[in-house]
Amino acid sequence: MSSIQLRLSPRSTSDILCQHWNAGRCHSCTNIEVPYGDQLATKTTRVRDQLADVAGATDIAWLPPVASSPTGFRTNAKLVVGGTRRRPTLGILGRDRRGVDLPDCPIQHSAINRATPGLKRFIRQLNLTPYDVPTKSGELKYVLLTVGVDNALMCRFVLRTRDRVSDIRKALPYLFDLVPHIEVVTANIHPTHEAIVEGPDEIILTTRRTLKMAVGDVQLALGPRSFTQTNTEVAGKLYRQVTEWAVSDNEADHPRSAWDLYCGVGGFALHLAAAGITPVTGVEVSDQAIASAIQGARQLKLGRADAQFIAKDATAWAARQPEESRPDVLVINPPRRGIGSELASWINESGIPRVIYSSCNPKSLAHDLTEMPSYRGLEARIFDMFPHTDHVETAVLMSRVGA
Numbered sequence: 001m002s003s004i005q006l007r008l009s010p011r012s013t014s015d016i017l018c019q020h021w022n023a024g025r026c027h028s029c030t031n032i033e034v035p036y037g038d039q040l041a042t043k044t045t046r047v048r049d050q051l052a053d054v055a056g057a058t059d060i061a062w063l064p065p066v067a068s069s070p071t072g073f074r075t076n077a078k079l080v081v082g083g084t085r086r087r088p089t090l091g092i093l094g095r096d097r098r099g100v101d102l103p104d105c106p107i108q109h110s111a112i113n114r115a116t117p118g119l120k121r122f123i124r125q126l127n128l129t130p131y132d133v134p135t136k137s138g139e140l141k142y143v144l145l146t147v148g149v150d151n152a153l154m155c156r157f158v159l160r161t162r163d164r165v166s167d168i169r170k171a172l173p174y175l176f177d178l179v180p181h182i183e184v185v186t187a188n189i190h191p192t193h194e195a196i197v198e199g200p201d202e203i204i205l206t207t208r209r210t211l212k213m214a215v216g217d218v219q220l221a222l223g224p225r226s227f228t229q230t231n232t233e234v235a236g237k238l239y240r241q242v243t244e245w246a247v248s249d250n251e252a253d254h255p256r257s258a259w260d261l262y263c264g265v266g267g268f269a270l271h272l273a274a275a276g277i278t279p280v281t282g283v284e285v286s287d288q289a290i291a292s293a294i295q296g297a298r299q300l301k302l303g304r305a306d307a308q309f310i311a312k313d314a315t316a317w318a319a320r321q322p323e324e325s326r327p328d329v330l331v332i333n334p335p336r337r338g339i340g341s342e343l344a345s346w347i348n349e350s351g352i353p354r355v356i357y358s359s360c361n362p363k364s365l366a367h368d369l370t371e372m373p374s375y376r377g378l379e380a381r382i383f384d385m386f387p388h389t390d391h392v393e394t395a396v397l398m399s400r401v402g403a
C-alpha cells in the first residue's frame with residue numbers, strides 16, 4: 001500500500017498522511033501535520049524577521065512565495081542501505097543508527113519509489129552486505145538516485161571499498177532489467193566511518209556519464225558529483241525569477257554581461273545567456289560541476305564568447321579580475337555558510353549595478369547583506385524547495401545605492 005493518502009478524516013490537519021510518520025518510523029518532515037498554506041506563511045514571516053535589521057529592509061517588496069507540490073517533489077534521494085543481504089532496506093538511518101525501510105515515501109518522486117523494489121532485488125542478487133553503522137562493518141552504504149528528463153535515473157552506489165565494483169559492472173544488464181529507467185550508474189568509494197554521504201573517488205560504470213535534467217527553460221547535464229537542487233520544479237521557477245530580475249525592462253539599460261558565482265552546473269548562468277545576457281561567466285570550485293556546465297552551454301549552442309565556466313574559488317577569482325571586466329549583473333548562490341566577509345566586502349566596493357543573492361540560509365543571508373551597505377534590497381521572494389521542513393530558499397534583488 002502507498003504511504004500517501006489524501007486527507008479523508010476531519011481530525012487531520014495536514015495536507016497529506018504518511019504511514020511512516022504515523023508509525024514513528026520517520027521524523028524527517030517535521031511540519032507534515034501543518035497545513036501547507038500555514039507552512040508557507042510561517043516561512044515567509046521567519047525570513048522577513050531574519051532580515052529585519054538589514055538596512056533598507058522595510059523598503060523591500062516581497063513577492064508571493066513560490067509554493068511546491070506537497071508530494072512527489074523530491075527529485076534526488078539519499079537512500080540509506082540497511083538490513084541484511086537477504087532483506088535489505090532503503091530509507092533513512094534510525095535513532096538506533098540502523099537502516100529504516102521507507103517504501104513509497106510520499107515526498108519522493110514517483111520514479112524513485114518505483115525503482116526501490118528492483119534495487120533491493122539487485123542488492124540481494126549480488127549478495128551486497130549493507131553497511132552497519134554501530135559495528136562499522138559491511139560494504140554498501142547508500143544508494144543515491146536522481147531523476148532527469150523522462151524519468152531517467154542516475155544511480156550511485158556508495159561503497160566502502162572497491163572490492164565489489166567489478167561485480168556491479170558485470171551485473172548492469174540485470175540492473176537495467178529490474179529498473180529500466182536507469183541511464184547512469186556509478187560507484188562512489190567512501191572508505192571512512194564519517195557522517196558525510198560520499199567519498200572522494202567516483203567510478204562511472206556506464207557509457208553515459210551525465211544525466212539530462214530539464215530545469216526551467218534550459219536542459220542541464222548533471223554529472224555524478226554535481227550539486228543540483230532537490231526540487232526541480234521549484235528550482236526552475238527560481239531560475240526564471242532571477243532571469244526576470246536580471247533583464248531590465250528598459251531596452252537601453254539591458255545588461256551586457258553577468259557573473260554567476262558558486263554556479264554549480266550553471267543553472268543561473270545558462271538561463272541568463274539564453275535570455276540574451278552575454279557574455280556570462282560562471283565560477284565554481286568543483287571541476288566536475290564546471291564540466292557539466294560547459295556541456296549544458298554546448299547543448300544551448302553557446303560559444304565560449306557567450307558563456308565561460310571556470311573551476312576556481314569564487315572569492316579568489318573575483319578579487320583578481322580587473323575593474324573594467326566587472327559585469328552589469330552579479331548572481332551569487334553560495335552554500336549555507338554564505339559568501340563570507342571577504343567576498344561581501346569586495347561586492348560592496350565593486351560598483352556592480354545589480355546583485356541577486358539566492359540563499360538557502362536566512363541567517364547567513366542577513367549577515368552577508370549587513371556587510372554590503374552600498375546595496376539595498378528592491379524585491380525578494382521565498383521558494384519552498386523543502387515542504388514540511390523549516391528549510392527555505394530566498395532570493396533578493398539588490399541595487400547599488402544611488403545607481
